[in-house]
Amino acid sequence: MLKKYFLSAFGLFFLFFFLNNVSATITSGPNSPQTMADDATVGTIAWGNPNNAKVSDNVSVNTTSSLSSGTFEMGVVENSIKLVKNGIISGDDKSTSSYLPDSYGYVSYGGSSDLWGLTWTAEDINRGNFGVAYSAAGRFESENPPYYMDTVFSHYLKATNFSFSIPTGATIRGILAEIKQQSFYVGSGFGPPDVYPLVDHMRITVYYTTDTCTYSGSGDWNISIADNCTLNTNTNLSSNKIVFYGNNGIVTINSTISARQIYFTPSAFNGLHMILIKKGASLFFRK
Helix, strand or coil, rough: CCCCCEEEEEEECCCCCCCCCCCCCEEEEEEEECCCEEECCCEECCCCCHHCCCCCCCCEEEECCCCCCCCEEEEEEEEEEEEEEEEECCCCCCCCEEEEECEEEEEEEEEEEEECCCCCCHHHCCCCCCEEEEEEEEECCCCCCCEEEEEECCCEEECCHHHHHHHHCEEECCCCCCEEEEEEEECCCCCCCEEEEEEEEEEEEEECHHHHCCCCCCCCCCEEEEHCECCCCCCEEECCCCECCCCCCEEEEECCEECCEEEHHHHHHHHCEEEEECCCCEEECCC
């Protein structure tokens, strides 16, 4: 049998919780692109059959000619990985100049708290011209430090139209791009092989939070302490929970709020914070 607990105040009541760890960030994706293209903004070598990178099926996109061949070849490396905002390839370049793996695997760029040096709105993400662009390079030996040179570059392989539906007003927290790729060696056994970059799939995951001071009407209610919310509307979350996250703020309750559970994330304890339950208000939760 469920037990119902409530906290109320005669005057001001300061409430501090130390409960389970949860994440208040919402994840959307990974989504696959609906549009693929060869983009000649960089490089000289085009990509053939760009549409093959729409899904993960080991039917790959490859450059139309080798990026690395000959006596002094060292292989194929990342050249440039950037996001596409409003149709323009921009932001931080996440390439580490690493060699492509010898077998297919997803390589990750960005993350849940990485905005790639850009400012984003939900509308930016939802547009069909949002995406990611990828370029590879051929690496060759050099007589001078660091004893290699990247001299042959591919065009960008540009993926857009990811069909996101991020809620209007949401705050974008991070963007993760993943590219399933490998090096492919072609040779006759006489001399060094030709090396091609192969891309089988490109996908994106977006991390965001929504307006924290107003309950959406469904699901859990994620409230940022830093937003200094004042909750004036009686709210019943039924079988859902309230999640408090962030720090250095005050949440003031002037109403009756009922939820299945109440949680605090680890970040909520990194600075001064409090929940104020005003006189006549109450906060219910079930065990």
